[in-house]
Amino acid sequence: MRRVLVVDDDQDMRDLIGLMLRRAGYTTVAVESPFLALDVATTEAFDVAVLDWSMPGMNGGELCTRMRESPDIPDTPIMILTAHADQETRDRAFASGADRFMTKPFTLAELSGAVAALIGSRT
Structure with a gap:
């Protein structure tokens, strides 16, 4: 089963994204902190990472950059999911x-389609 790392400081949003992705057949690991996300991403393998943009301490762009620069994190596809349009x-x-x-906002079809496309782009 494909694994997705979900990073969002909002509990309700983490729960919603996790539920939607599980319904689409993915296994999810959801964390509330970009710093925790870096720790998890260096010890576990993920097929995709879904990052919120606005988080305290480090925004999704900074987290994405740090993930890309880390020698411990493989070339995991990353999606930014945000209210900032x-x-x-x-x-x-x-x-x-x-x-x-x-x-x-997004629909289950949009989210699961985007995750599937990201996974497909790496295989």
Whole structure:
């Protein structure tokens, strides 16, 4: 079963994303902190990482950059999932190394389709 790392400081959003992805057939590990995400991502393998943009201490772009720079994390596809729909945030997300950018709100079909496409792009 494919594994997805979900990083969002909002408990309700972590629960919603995790539920949606589990319904689509994925195994999820959800964490509330970008710092915890770095620890988890260096000790466990994931097929995709879904990162929120706005988090305390480190935003999703900074986390994405750190994941891309880490020799301990393989070339995991990364999607930024955020309420920020502006072009500047989108540009910053891709500049940080994100493979995909999706805005909230989203549907189960959109989320599971994006995750499936990211997994398919690496196989």
